[in-house]
Amino acid sequence: MNERYFALLIGVNRYVDPQLPPLSFAEKDCSDLRDALGDPAGGCFHPSNIELLLGEDATTDAVETALHRTVVSQRQAGDTVLVYFSGHGFTRDIGGRRHAYIATHDVSIRSLLTNPQRGLRMDFLHREILLQGAADRVICILDCCNSGSIVPAPIRDTKSGSDGVLYAPAATLRRSADQTGTDLVDRGFLADGTGRIALVACPHDAVSRESPSLENGVFTHFLIRGLRGAASEIDTGEVTVDSLLAHVRTSTPADQPPGRYGQDFGRIVLSRPGTGRTDPSTAPIRFQISSERAPGDAPAVTPLSHHLDSSLSFCTRFRGELDRASAEQGANLDAVILRALSACAGASLTFILREERETWAVRGRSPNDVAEGNRGSLLEGAVRAIGPSLENGTLFSRFQHGIIARHPDKGEVLGVPLTSQNPREAAILCSKEAEFGIKSDWLGRLVQAVYESSRQLTSINPALIEGHALDQLKSTYGFLPKPHIDRRFELFTDRLNELIIHFEPIVRLSPTELHICGWEALARDPLSLVAPTDLFEAAKLWGVDFSTELDLKLLRKAVQSYREARSATRDQRRPEDVQDLSVNVFASTLNRAAYEDALEDILADGLILPERLILEISESTQIPMAGADRGETLARFRIRLSEFVARLGVSFAIDDFGVGEGSIERLTGLSPECVKVDRSVLQNRFAAATIQFVLQLAGQERLRPARVIVEGVDGESLLGIEDLYALGVRYIQGYVVRRAAATLGRLDREVAEALMVRLRNGE
Numbered sequence: 001m002n003e004r005y006f007a008l009l010i011g012v013n014r015y016v017d018p019q020l021p022p023l024s025f026a027e028k029d030c031s032d033l034r035d036a037l038g039d040p041a042g043g044c045f046h047p048s049n050i051e052l053l054l055g056e057d058a059t060t061d062a063v064e065t066a067l068h069r070t071v072v073s074q075r076q077a078g079d080t081v082l083v084y085f086s087g088h089g090f091t092r093d094i095g096g097r098r099h100a101y102i103a104t105h106d107v108s109i110r111s112l113l114t115n116p117q118r119g120l121r122m123d124f125l126h127r128e129i130l131l132q133g134a135a136d137r138v139i140c141i142l143d144c145c146n147s148g149s150i151v152p153a154p155i156r157d158t159k160s161g162s163d164g165v166l167y168a169p170a171a172t173l174r175r176s177a178d179q180t181g182t183d184l185v186d187r188g189f190l191a192d193g194t195g196r197i198a199l200v201a202c203p204h205d206a207v208s209r210e211s212p213s214l215e216n217g218v219f220t221h222f223l224i225r226g227l228r229g230a231a232s233e234i235d236t237g238e239v240t241v242d243s244l245l246a247h248v249r250t251s252t253p254a255d256q257p258p259g260r261y262g263q264d265f266g267r268i269v270l271s272r273p274g275t276g277r278t279d280p281s282t283a284p285i286r287f288q289i290s291s292e293r294a295p296g297d298a299p300a301v302t303p304l305s306h307h308l309d310s311s312l313s314f315c316t317r318f319r320g321e322l323d324r325a326s327a328e329q330g331a332n333l334d335a336v337i338l339r340a341l342s343a344c345a346g347a348s349l350t351f352i353l354r355e356e357r358e359t360w361a362v363r364g365r366s367p368n369d370v371a372e373g374n375r376g377s378l379l380e381g382a383v384r385a386i387g388p389s390l391e392n393g394t395l396f397s398r399f400q401h402g403i404i405a406r407h408p409d410k411g412e413v414l415g416v417p418l419t420s421q422n423p424r425e426a427a428i429l430c431s432k433e434a435e436f437g438i439k440s441d442w443l444g445r446l447v448q449a450v451y452e453s454s455r456q457l458t459s460i461n462p463a464l465i466e467g468h469a470l471d472q473l474k475s476t477y478g479f480l481p482k483p484h485i486d487r488r489f490e491l492f493t494d495r496l497n498e499l500i501i502h503f504e505p506i507v508r509l510s511p512t513e514l515h516i517c518g519w520e521a522l523a524r525d526p527l528s529l530v531a532p533t534d535l536f537e538a539a540k541l542w543g544v545d546f547s548t549e550l551d552l553k554l555l556r557k558a559v560q561s562y563r564e565a566r567s568a569t570r571d572q573r574r575p576e577d578v579q580d581l582s583v584n585v586f587a588s589t590l591n592r593a594a595y596e597d598a599l600e601d602i603l604a605d606g607l608i609l610p611e612r613l614i615l616e617i618s619e620s621t622q623i624p625m626a627g628a629d630r631g632e633t634l635a636r637f638r639i640r641l642s643e644f645v646a647r648l649g650v651s652f653a654i655d656d657f658g659v660g661e662g663s664i665e666r667l668t669g670l671s672p673e674c675v676k677v678d679r680s681v682l683q684n685r686f687a688a689a690t691i692q693f694v695l696q697l698a699g700q701e702r703l704r705p706a707r708v709i710v711e712g713v714d715g716e717s718l719l720g721i722e723d724l725y726a727l728g729v730r731y732i733q734g735y736v737v738r739r740a741a742a743t744l745g746r747l748d749r750e751v752a753e754a755l756m757v758r759l760r761n762g763e
Contacts, residue, residue: 005080007050008070012058012087016106020088025210027054029086029220036227042273060104072133079135089144100149122149137195143217148204197262207398222251229273239271254478306481311442315469318344322462337454338366347429349378355424381408382430386415396420402444412436416447445476467491496553499523501561504740506733509725511759514752518580521558522740544588551589552598558583559607569744582614610649618655679712687719695728722758
């Protein structure tokens with residue numbers, strides 16, 4: 001144990017403010033963590049150096065005093081301090097600003113509206129406690145909702161690389177020439193020689209849950225398990241901040257991703273559960289395995305069941321119900337959804353309750369085969385059974401996806417929260433004189449998913465609803481059984497095959513002439529003619545097999561559609577008239593042999609000249625790690641792009657510049673043919689400074705000068721084309737010129753003339 005290690009553990013189960021529901025395990029979290037940190041068999045903290053502040057003792061004043069004493073006033077160089085909190089966290093909009101708070105026992109949320117200082121604000125904890133004092137290292141661990149708010153937004157928006165350095169996106173790097181060396185991120189988290197680290201249970205806008213089965217907060221359970229050995233480094237047997245976070249990240253549910261802010265500045269060892277002990281049970285036992293077996297000796301092997309196995313049959317049956325309903329003329333979407341839910345869940349009646357002016361009203365119910373009189377009593381009994389959970393807010397707790405209550409007629413009532421914001425809504429499923437056959441949490445999540453997707457549709461689309469339901473299962477639970485993945489891939493490819501391609505012109509600006517110098521191929525839904533964002537999100541969610549399939553299909557569609565559109569356009573038929581075609585691609589796809597082979601076939605077939613094809617790498621997607629750190633990964637990726645250019649002759653561009661991670665790093669590291677500034681930059685008050693910075697960076701002597709194209713220029717942009725032209729921008733895309741369409745052609749003459757007048761007059 002280290003006499004220079006100190007810990008303050010704070011936990012609150014019950015609160016004075018009725019708006020904060022009681023917790024079950026926050027105080028137990030602290031006790032369990034104390035036992036792990038001070039474990040004689042491997043803990044690094046002496047028990048006398050660990051202070052607990054629990055329950056009614058954890059008032060705002062008491063917590064602030066203990067924090068200042070433990071972290072600031074009593075510490076000196078060489079000390080290491082750990083601060084831990086388990087309880088509620090919440091945010092409030094006060095005076096036009098959003099404040100994040102740690103909920104102390106006596107906090108009054110209403111009083112914060114008049115005096116924001118009456119609670120323990122996370123920015124106070126960050127500024128006045130964590131960044132103060134002489135201790136070499138301060139580790140803050142928060143297991144509460146909104147815990148990512150412990151650091152200011154400029155730090156939250158940075159990305160931590162494998163080397164521990166925080167990488168800031170372009171939005172945090174804007175500074176004038178006379179501000180050289182003055183970072184816009186908080187230097188207290190980056191100061192040389194001082195470690196200030198925050199481990200948080202969830203992002204700043206997310207929830208943290210506790211689990212009755214684990215008898216701890218979910219984050220804290222895996223934190224303690226890691227300290228007791230699950231996070232031990234293989235070579236040393238020690239648990240460090242890095243190894244602990246790696247373990248927690250791979251163990252917690254996908255909908256509660258933990259995070260870390262700050263730097264370690266060397267290894268911080270928190271426990272040594274695997275050192276100094278000899279355990280005979282860990283000695284290797286070696287066997288020689290043979291694939292041969294005696295005749296008739298068939299292996300009795302069955303896979304382990306998964307708690308989500310039956311959810312796929314629910315989705316399949318629900319899809320069948322929707323398919324039948326879609327064949328009915330004039331079918332009401334809400335009624336169809338509720339009827340299908342009833343049939344699949346085994347409910348006698350399903351209806352929606354909405355909060356309206358301190359009362360609850362029925363807003364839609366399933367047209368089940370229940371007599372009208374019986375339906376009324378069934379509905380009334382369901383409301384009576386679920387009523388207390390509506391009034392006290394239990395139903396809308398963010399720690400589960402639904403609750404079960406007993407129906408007065410010996411059946412059961414399933415309540416599923418749909419929206420927790422005003423007006424609150426809930427789906428109520430009634431089973432008369434029987435219990436529900438399905439009581440898993442996933443049923444509530446699927447009900448929510450179906451409702452969410454139906455709100456975005458104007459007509460029944462069974463495939464989209466089923467796909468969205470599977471997406472939500474994946475997003476919530478992470479790992480899914482293989483049949484789920486296969487089914488989602490089938491739906492994914494079916495929808496891909498339906499897409500069409502539209503072309504948006506890339507225009508060169510000039511006061512005397514505007515002309516189209518290239519086209520970007522954009523995927524469109526054939527009915528709505530809007531971008532299929534559901535497919536793009538699904539590709540990111542489900543992984544590289546999905547994103548590669550998307551890129552393969554869209555590449556073939558884009559090149560073939562471009563060839564057909566040119567053939568139908570009078571001044572685009574000759575080879576010398578062909579303009580550049582830009583096609584989007586995920587960075588990860590460029591590492592797949594299937595994409596390279598498809599690209600080679602397309603070029604060999606003469607569908608497009610290689611020098612006319614530009615592959616746009618989206619800035620919003622990560623480059624797959626292929627090295628020891630980000631720098632090495634970027635260098636290897638650059639080599640990969642160089643191989644494409646040398647062997648196939650195509651070019652590359654960076655798309656969506658300014659919205660992803662490492663924008664500047666990619667621009668300087670990849671030397672692209674062109675850089676496309678994302679449309680979101682034009683909605684930012686720093687738009688002019690950002691664009692000037694990109695132009696300057698793209699034109700540096702050590703780089704091949706890259707064309708800078710500003711996307712999304714329309715009538716609502718903060719900068720007009722005359723402003724962009726004055727800044728030095730010469731290429732744009734957007735509605736101000738022409739909307740994307742299935743055809744090519746010239747610019748509308750009147751539109752072009754009006755734009756040139758604006759450029760000449762600088763209006």
